Amino acid sequence: MATMHDVARLARVSVSTVSYVLTGARPISQATRDKVLAAMAELDYQPNAMARGLASRRSRIVGLLMPMDERGLGATETAFVTGAAAAASAAGYHLVLSPVGAGDVDDLRRLASQRMLDGAVLMEVQVEDGRVAALQEAGVPLVLIGRTGDTTGLSYVDIDFEQTVREAVDHLVGLGHRRIVYVNHSAATIAAGYGPAVRTRDAFVAAMADHGLAPIMIPAEDSAAGGRAALTAALAQAPDLTAVLAMNENAIFGILGELATRGHAVPRDVSVVSMVTSPQVAELAHPALTAMTSPGSALGRIAVEALLRHLEGAGDTHQQLLPCALEVRGSTGPAAGARDRTDPAGSGPPVT
Amino acid sequence: MATMHDVARLARVSVSTVSYVLTGARPISQATRDKVLAAMAELDYQPNAMARGLASRRSRIVGLLMPMDERGLGATETAFVTGAAAAASAAGYHLVLSPVGAGDVDDLRRLASQRMLDGAVLMEVQVEDGRVAALQEAGVPLVLIGRTGDTTGLSYVDIDFEQTVREAVDHLVGLGHRRIVYVNHSAATIAAGYGPAVRTRDAFVAAMADHGLAPIMIPAEDSAAGGRAALTAALAQAPDLTAVLAMNENAIFGILGELATRGHAVPRDVSVVSMVTSPQVAELAHPALTAMTSPGSALGRIAVEALLRHLEGAGDTHQQLLPCALEVRGSTGPAAGARDRTDPAGSGPPVT
DNA sequence: CTGAAAGCGCTAACAA
DNA sequence: TTGTTAGCGCTTTCAG
Numbered sequence: 001m002a003t004m005h006d007v008a009r010l011a012r013v014s015v016s017t018v019s020y021v022l023t024g025a026r027p028i029s030q031a032t033r034d035k036v037l038a039a040m041a042e043l044d045y046q047p048n049a050m051a052r053g054l055a056s057r058r059s060r061i062v063g064l065l066m067p068m069d070e071r072g073l074g075a076t077e078t079a080f081v082t083g084a085a086a087a088a089s090a091a092g093y094h095l096v097l098s099p100v101g102a103g104d105v106d107d108l109r110r111l112a113s114q115r116m117l118d119g120a121v122l123m124e125v126q127v128e129d130g131r132v133a134a135l136q137e138a139g140v141p142l143v144l145i146g147r148t149g150d151t152t153g154l155s156y157v158d159i160d161f162e163q164t165v166r167e168a169v170d171h172l173v174g175l176g177h178r179r180i181v182y183v184n185h186s187a188a189t190i191a192a193g194y195g196p197a198v199r200t201r202d203a204f205v206a207a208m209a210d211h212g213l214a215p216i217m218i219p220a221e222d223s224a225a226g227g228r229a230a231l232t233a234a235l236a237q238a239p240d241l242t243a244v245l246a247m248n249e250n251a252i253f254g255i256l257g258e259l260a261t262r263g264h265a266v267p268r269d270v271s272v273v274s275m276v277t278s279p280q281v282a283e284l285a286h287p288a289l290t291a292m293t294s295p296g297s298a299l300g301r302i303a304v305e306a307l308l309r310h311l312e313g314a315g316d317t318h319q320q321l322l323p324c325a326l327e328v329r330g331s332t333g334p335a336a337g338a339r340d341r342t343d344p345a346g347s348g349p350p351v352t
Numbered sequence: 353m354a355t356m357h358d359v360a361r362l363a364r365v366s367v368s369t370v371s372y373v374l375t376g377a378r379p380i381s382q383a384t385r386d387k388v389l390a391a392m393a394e395l396d397y398q399p400n401a402m403a404r405g406l407a408s409r410r411s412r413i414v415g416l417l418m419p420m421d422e423r424g425l426g427a428t429e430t431a432f433v434t435g436a437a438a439a440a441s442a443a444g445y446h447l448v449l450s451p452v453g454a455g456d457v458d459d460l461r462r463l464a465s466q467r468m469l470d471g472a473v474l475m476e477v478q479v480e481d482g483r484v485a486a487l488q489e490a491g492v493p494l495v496l497i498g499r500t501g502d503t504t505g506l507s508y509v510d511i512d513f514e515q516t517v518r519e520a521v522d523h524l525v526g527l528g529h530r531r532i533v534y535v536n537h538s539a540a541t542i543a544a545g546y547g548p549a550v551r552t553r554d555a556f557v558a559a560m561a562d563h564g565l566a567p568i569m570i571p572a573e574d575s576a577a578g579g580r581a582a583l584t585a586a587l588a589q590a591p592d593l594t595a596v597l598a599m600n601e602n603a604i605f606g607i608l609g610e611l612a613t614r615g616h617a618v619p620r621d622v623s624v625v626s627m628v629t630s631p632q633v634a635e636l637a638h639p640a641l642t643a644m645t646s647p648g649s650a651l652g653r654i655a656v657e658a659l660l661r662h663l664e665g666a667g668d669t670h671q672q673l674l675p676c677a678l679e680v681r682g683s684t685g686p687a688a689g690a691r692d693r694t695d696p697a698g699s700g701p702p703v704t
Numbered sequence: 705c706t707g708a709a710a711g712c713g714c715t716a717a718c719a720a
Numbered sequence: 721t722t723g724t725t726a727g728c729g730c731t732t733t734c735a736g
Contacts, residue, residue: 001467003729014707019731026732029705046465050405051729054712059402068434073425082420085451089459094468097449099437111446113398115353224636250636253605257638260612284576284602286609355713366723371715378716381721403713406728 002043011039067101075278083297087304112138127193160321165203176335177243227254267333287330354395363391419453427630435649439656464490479545512673517555528687529595579606619685639682
């Protein structure tokens with residue numbers, strides 16, 4: 001393994017010159033630069049990351065802290081990762097994914113204090129997230145994908161849930177739906193302060209109110225069974241519902257399954273919109289789901305770019321919201337009631 | 353940030369003593385150790401990872417090289433990750449996930465040459481995988497989750513596909529099925545030499561032959577639409593099929609959807625077994641899928657443990673296969689034909 | 705525009 | 721059982 005000394009010797013320059021060629025921290029004449037570059041190429045030189053890190057006090061590693069529960073990463077989260085990785089790589093940084101959740105704050109504290117990370121991007125941020133304090137105490141710059149409750153002085157990129165819910169509701173109301181049920185995450189998740197669950201809930205209430213409609217909301221466990229149970233509960237509470245807005249990607253297939261079991265055709269009898277969903281997942285269903293498509297890789301990219309700007313010394317916080325885009329597929333259509341009014345020959349109530 | 357010197361001064365010992373307390377590389381008297389530990393605690397000392405790495409030439413980082421396509425990680429892959437992370441953490445190593453696929457060999461070569469990784473675990477190994485050579489050339493010990501075509505001198509942990517397919521086929525044959533269709537990954541994936549696709553294909557042919565049955569095999573794109581198309585093709589080729597064995601987790605919902613569309617009830621008319629599937633995914637379907645459950649986190653754990661053993665100097669290769677476990681749920685039942693023979697009043701052909 | 709040299713914080717001989 | 725010290729390979733003053 002060639003070292004910088006080897007390169008310097010071969011190029012007949014000093015080690016510092018080699019270093020400056022590498023870092024660009026001071027001007028080097030073209031002739032010298034060429035000599036050095038040639039020597040590097042000949043020796044297949046690669047700078048030692050540890051030595052660089054020790055001397056410069058910057059590891060050129062940024063962490064992507066990503067809780068991993070047993071359910072795995074959905075396509076949405078994966079898009080964050082690929083976007084972040086691309087941005088880091090483009091800037092000459094390594095992006096390491098670390099499966100540290102809100103629970104492993106001690107692990108994180110250790111990682112941060114060991115000066116292994118120049119900065120970190122946090123995913124799956126909770127309203128109260130111990131990781132934020134741990135990193136701040138360790139002096140590690142950070143950017144959130146998501147938001148804590150108090151974002152003062154914090155940089156974040158997040159989905160604009162208010163806007164996203166509003167668009168989804170507008171879409172359904174525009175189709176004539178008035179009895180719209182919102183299926184959220186589980187009650188426990190909401191109680192734990194999971195941002196997306198809380199924000200979409202509030203946004204749904206507001207959006208429905210704007211249309212003079214009463215919000216109907218049902219929590220659902222993150223599973224197909226949870227979706228089934230939620231739909232059953234929804235029908236008990238609002239037998240005349242014509243549309244379901246689902247925030248819960250894990251429950252959505254249960255909802256669809258239960259609708260099918262009960263003989264409610266989608267979208268003829270019930271329209272379904274899935275929130276914050278990737279096209280891949282939306283296409284899994286039949287008919288494909290009308291969905292609010294998450295900004296995906298853009299979120300990851302923007303987060304890393306903001307973080308790198310902080311590392312370069314920019315002190316201002318970066319706070320940005322991106323809405324999901326409505327993509328109409330086959331799971332939404334005119335409300336049954338609306339059709340009844342405009343089409344006297346409209347189909348009757350669903351068969352069971 | 354306290355350094356080792358600070359600790360040494362406070363504890364009134366030399367830096368090397370502090371270092372040895374940390375590494376355990378030579379015996380330290382209890383009294384001295386206690387003094388040092390107390391000083392560390394008081395200063396909230398954390399060793400600088402870069403300095404350790406430079407001096408010891410070991411980063412204490414192992415990489416988990418994990419291609420990330422846009423589809424995301426399934427629960428199965430996630431289990432590998434959590435198992436690996438737990439094992440690394442238990443041994444005092446950091447496990448960094450790096451989204452380097454078989455394509456980014458240059459990225460990997462750089463990463464490896466920079467001496468940032470003590471070793472690596474590769475996921476999603478291809479039959480010909482450039483990453484293996486890149487790491488070997490860089491002198492980075494590695495363990496595969498999966499297998500290359502030639503595994504001479506290579507350590508790996510993999511699923512025992514032969515055994516897994518055999519058990520699945522035996523289960524179906526035991527239920528009286530004789531017309532069994534195997535839905536694999538796409539033709540392109542098979543052609544590219546994706547191990548699981550190739551091995552399960554061969555194993556299916558062998559297992560069917562052992563029962564004196566003809567293998568029927570259909571490739572499927574990794575999507576719901578691919579699954580639908582595959583089932584359509586399967587029915588064209590074998591209209592009398594009574595069971596589907598699906599290797600493709602992305603296609604499975606398309607297969608189920610198409611069965612439903614055609615009025616084939618599961619498992620009354622057609623039994624379905626999903627291969628290498630996590631319980632979470634299996635439960636998404638209704639009825640829940642009978643599946644071959646992957647060993648999950650055990651694979652990740654064993655891989656990391658083998659890697660760490662290599663890092664400690666063990667020269668022997670570790671090659672191990674783990675079978676998936678059959679978990680019978682609701683998607684398999686007696687073959688329609690078998691039922692017809694034993695139950696004259698059995699249901700007729702499926703309605704469309 | 706280039707070179708010399710002092711560290712960065714730690715490990716691991718070598719000495720005692 | 722402990723201390724002394726020479727690096728690890730690089731960055732970055734300080735000089736020229």
